[in-house]
Amino acid sequence: xxxxxxxxxxxxxxxxxxxxxxxxxxxxxxxxxxxxxxxxxxxxxxxxxxxxxxxxxxxxxxxxxxxxxxxxxxxxxxxxxxxxxxxxxxxxxxxxxxxxxxxxxxxxxxxxxxxxxxxxxxxxxxxxxxxxxxxxxxxxxxxxxxxxxxxxxxxxxxxxxxxxxxxxxxxxxxxxxxxxxxxxxxxxxxxxxxxxxxxxxxxxxxxxxxxxxxxxxxxxxxxxxxxxxxxxxxxxxxxxxxxxxxxxxxxxxxxxxxxxxxxxxxxxxxxxxxxxxxxxxxxxxxxxxxxxxxxxxxxxxxxxxxxxxxxxxxxxxxxxxxxxxxxxxxxxxxxxxxxxxxxxxxxxxxxxxxxxxxxxxxxxxxxxxxxxxxxxxxxxxxxxxxxxxxxxxxxxxxxxxxxxxxxxxxxxxxxxxxxxxxxxxxxxxxxxxxxxxxxxxxxxxxxxxxxxxxxxxxxxxxxxxxxxxxxxxxxxxxxxxxxxxxxxxxxxxxxxxxxxxxxxxxxxxxxxxxxxxxxxxxxxxxxxxxxxxxxxxxxxxxxxxxxxxxxxxxxxxxxxxxxxxxxxxxxxxxxxxxxxxxxxxxxxxxxxxxxxxxxxxxxxxxxxxxxxxxxxxxxxxxxxxxxxxxxxxxxxxxxxxxxxxxxxxxxxxxxxxxxxxxxxxxxxxxxxxxxxxxxxxxx
Numbered sequence: 038x039x040x041x042x043x044x045x046x047x048x049x050x051x052x053x054x055x056x057x058x059x060x061x062x063x064x065x066x067x068x069x070x071x072x073x074x075x076x077x078x079x080x081x082x083x084x085x086x087x088x089x090x091x092x093x094x095x096x097x098x099x100x101x102x103x104x105x106x107x108x109x110x111x112x113x114x115x116x117x118x119x120x121x122x123x124x125x126x127x128x129x130x131x132x133x134x135x136x137x138x139x140x141x142x143x144x145x146x147x148x149x150x151x152x153x154x155x156x157x158x159x160x161x162x163x164x165x166x167x168x169x170x171x172x173x174x175x176x177x178x179x180x181x182x183x184x185x186x187x188x189x190x191x192x193x194x195x196x197x198x199x200x201x202x203x204x205x206x207x208x209x210x211x212x213x214x215x216x217x218x219x220x221x222x223x224x225x226x227x228x229x230x231x232x233x234x235x236x237x238x239x240x241x242x243x244x245x246x247x248x249x250x251x252x253x254x255x256x257x258x259x260x261x262x263x264x265x266x267x268x269x270x271x272x273x274x275x276x277x278x279x280x281x282x283x284x285x286x287x288x289x290x291x292x293x294x295x296x297x298x299x300x301x302x303x304x305x306x307x308x309x310x311x312x313x314x315x316x317x318x319x320x321x322x323x324x325x326x327x328x329x330x331x332x333x334x335x336x337x338x339x340x341x342x343x344x345x346x347x348x349x350x351x352x353x354x355x356x357x358x359x360x361x362x363x364x365x366x367x368x369x370x371x372x373x374x375x376x377x378x379x380x381x382x383x384x385x386x387x388x389x390x391x392x393x394x395x396x397x398x399x400x401x402x403x404x405x406x407x408x409x410x411x412x413x414x415x416x417x418x419x420x421x422x423x424x425x426x427x428x429x430x431x432x433x434x435x436x437x438x439x440x441x442x443x444x445x446x447x448x449x450x451x452x453x454x455x456x457x458x459x460x461x462x463x464x465x466x467x468x469x470x471x472x473x474x475x476x477x478x479x480x481x482x483x484x485x486x487x488x489x490x491x492x493x494x495x496x497x498x499x500x501x502x503x504x505x506x507x508x509x510x511x512x513x514x515x516x517x518x519x520x521x522x523x524x525x526x527x528x529x530x531x532x533x534x535x536x537x538x539x540x541x542x543x544x545x546x547x548x549x550x551x552x553x554x555x556x557x558x559x560x561x562x563x564x565x566x567x568x569x570x571x572x573x574x575x576x577x578x579x580x581x582x583x584x585x586x587x588x589x590x591x592x593x594x595x596x597x598x599x600x601x602x603x604x605x606x607x608x609x610x611x612x613x614x615x616x617x618x619x620x621x622x623x624x625x626x627x628x629x630x631x632x633x634x635x636x637x638x639x640x641x642x643x644x645x646x647x648x649x650x651x652x653x654x655x656x657x658x659x660x661x662x663x664x665x666x667x668x669x670x671x672x673x674x675x676x677x678x679x680x681x682x683x684x685x686x687x688x689x690x691x692x693x694x695x696x697x698x699x700x701x702x703x704x705x706x707x708x709x710x711x712x713x714x715x716x717x718x719x720x
Contacts, residue, residue, distance in 0.1 A: 049317020055288030117189030529673025623716030
């Protein structure tokens with residue numbers, strides 16, 4: 038574990054913490070003790086950045102004591118002490134302090150690191166309504182730029198035009214604002230983010246009233262999403278004056294709208310809420326979101342007005358784990374609270390897409406090849422619901438099961454059971470005579486009795502099935518519904534042209550294999566169909582994924598897709614991080630290792646069967662990731678460039694050339710595979 042691969046710093050993560058110290062009323066010495074203690078704790082936990090509450094050195098609710106010279110002098114003296122006491126510690130500290138400058142007192146964020154005070158950011162917007170009286174004590178900082186001030190014997194930058202950037206840890210760039218600033222219509226962190234900050238910090242006091250915690254979380258989530266950043270929020274907690282107000286100590290870390298970590302509110306203990314934020318992912322998201330950069334242009338390029346304060350962070354690239362919840366199944370809804378809503382949306386996106394295509398095309402019938410596998414099952418479920426919504430009889434859905442040389446009795450039986458349960462018109466066409474004729478015409482060795490099961494043998498069967506479906510659609514005024522899914526498109530696991538790559542409407546093209554399994558489970562759990570159908574669906578879910586194109590071996594083992602190309606759970610994980618975010622393969626391997634190496638660690642999606650849970654070591658992950666990279670970048674794009682229409686379903690990504698993904702068909706996978714191999718520790 039000493040190899041650089043295992044360091045979160047090597048993969049674009051910065052460890053941040055929202056601190057909730059034991060507040061004190063007007064005692065900077067005691068406050069400094071608590072701050073230094075939390076800095077030491079943060080150093081032990083390899084934290085890079087700690088954000089403390091507003092006015093954390095004096096307490097917020099001390100009213101006119103903010104204007105006492107003794108108090109202001111003590112605050113400044115303790116800032117100097119904190120800088121000295123934390124000189125050998127790794128975390129950057131963002132502290133709250135009231136400071137004097139040019140005959141005024143400012144409510145400030147003070148950035149301290151390794152004995153240096155890097156800069157001071159005054160609060161822009163001072164609340165002076167309801168319970169707030171800040172303009173009684175402080176001067177507003179809005180508009181102050183290109184200034185300096187003397188503090189604790191150091192001359193330091195002062196103003197609202199500061200961002201702070203590590204010279205030796207890429208993308209560790211942050212900005213600070215204070216409490217009321219992010220309640221403003223245009224928070225300072227918005228321009229700070231457009232100036233280059235990937236992490237935005239909020240030092241807050243923010244007394245608690247009923248419902249305010251939800252409001253804070255909403256603002257943090259929305260600001261991190263809108264400004265495409267990580268947002269670290271720290272509010273005052275126990276120990277603040279309760280003369281007129283109360284405090285709950287809410288600390289949160291958000292990243293692009295997602296809550297990564299949160300504190301225990303109303304807790305008397307000091308606390309660090311720690312999370313690893315993916316600043317590399319944030320940078321990539323900004324690069325692909327043109328609106329973010331257009332907005333920066335529209336407001337006059339804030340980066341030209343900001344000063345970038347550089348500091349040496351000196352990361353050691355050691356293995357400190359990963360303080361971050363990872364989604365093993367990024368396409369699958371995990372939260373029980375939103376599970377039904379997300380599945381409902383996914384399923385109905387498909388239903389509505391197909392319904393509209395039926396109406397627009399004027400097709401009288403739908404034609405679907407039913408194999409008894411997951412993809413055709415789900416496509417048929419969507420088709421049945423679409424016809425129900427249209428008020429048309431399910432008997433106008435024509436399902437064809439087309440057994441070949443390796444079709445099993447179980448899947449064939451499941452196909453017929455499903456068609457009967459759903460009340461569609463089912464027929465069977467044995468493709469073996471036509472396949473034998475074609476193989477004989479081609480002088481294929483199989484036609485002469487030799488057991489040669491090559492790609493030609495497989496694709497003759499796959500192509501005939503699709504050929505039949507299109508001709509049947511011609512004959513019966515139908516529309517061929519595609520059954521292939523997003524995972525197969527990513528891997529090129531489909532027969533091009535006259536094969537399962539082609540259809541009149543690819544209803545599953547935006548849904549990966551892992552989500553299809555989950556959506557079928559959802560239809561069972563929410564009783565979308567009847568009990569007879571549900572029993573068939575259970576049987577289909579329990580069947581091993583197989584193309585059933587090659588006969589079973591001498592021991593009766595059937596052809597297994599996942600033995601051939603790897604687990605779909607891993608491939609869908611790879612697909613999301615490579616296609617949606619553009620992450621380097623070395624980072625994808627790091628994330629996959631943390632997500633998949635221990636079956637007992639982390640959360641699984643709600644209702645996920647215990648017996649289906651798996652774990653994979655780094656060697657296995659690297660093997661299948663290399664397979665994915667080669668198939669995705671080198672061999673399969675030409676199939677995706679010519680796919681039929683089909684609806685985008687997941688925000689995690691799609692592969693239509695008219696939607697999310699455009700790429701050349703003659704690319705190489707070399708640089709991606711080289712990146713992976715160079716980063717991995719030796720076996």
